Amino acid sequence: xxxxxxxxxxxxxxxxxxxxxxxxxxxxxxxxxxxxxxxxxxxxxxxxxxxxxxxxxxxxxxxxxxxxxxxxxxxxxxxxxxxxxxxxxxxxxxxxxxxxxxxxxxxxxxxxxxxxxxxxxxxxxxxxxxxxxxxxxxxxxxxxxxxxxxxx
Ligand code: HEC
Numbered sequence: 001x002x003x004x005x006x007x008x009x010x011x012x013x014x015x016x017x018x019x020x021x022x023x024x025x026x027x028x029x030x031x032x033x034x035x036x037x038x039x040x041x042x043x044x045x046x047x048x049x050x051x052x053x054x055x056x057x058x059x060x061x062x063x064x065x066x067x068x069x070x071x072x073x074x075x076x077x078x079x080x081x082x083x084x085x086x087x088x089x090x091x092x093x094x095x096x097x098x099x100x101x102x103x104x105x106x107x108x109x110x111x112x113x114x115x116x117x118x119x120x121x122x123x124x125x126x127x128x129x130x131x132x133x134x135x136x137x138x139x140x141x142x143x144x145x146x147x148x149x150x151x152x
Pocket of ligand 1: 078081082083084085086090091094104105108112113114115124128
């Protein structure tokens, strides 16, 4: 093998090597891009889930999630005026008549610095009396129209 032949083979080897390295780099870039896209998709999924949580209506099964208050007319007013000083549990755990709620509010105004509710007082009391009224308790209703059967 003379020098010329040797150099030609060497050149061919270099060309093949260059092609191999180029392919490898290309492959690497492709794989990295794929990984990046996968990551991006994952990230966007997380963001969508988070966004759904934020935008989700705060009422679930008729209950305002953050406060536990029952959905109803006047709920917003009650959230605004009645959950800043104490937990809404004080409301949800209580049952009162309209007068009862009225005097509780009056008591808070006289002794606990509750502000004058103005014309919001009526809808607030209506909400409370409608949704947190005393539960009718006592004996169950009489059974009626029963078909008794003969004992043997
Ligand atoms: C300015 C503060 C403040 C605001 C606003 C406020 N409360 Fe109160 N409330 C209090 C305090 C203080 C107590 C006594 C808490 C305790 O006993 O731990 C209380 C107690 C209560 C109780 C329990 C009463 C009892 O007899 O034990 C209820 C029910 C209640 N609040 C309902 C409401 C409602 C309904 C509203 C909205 C109209 C409201 N609160 C707004 C300060 C406030």
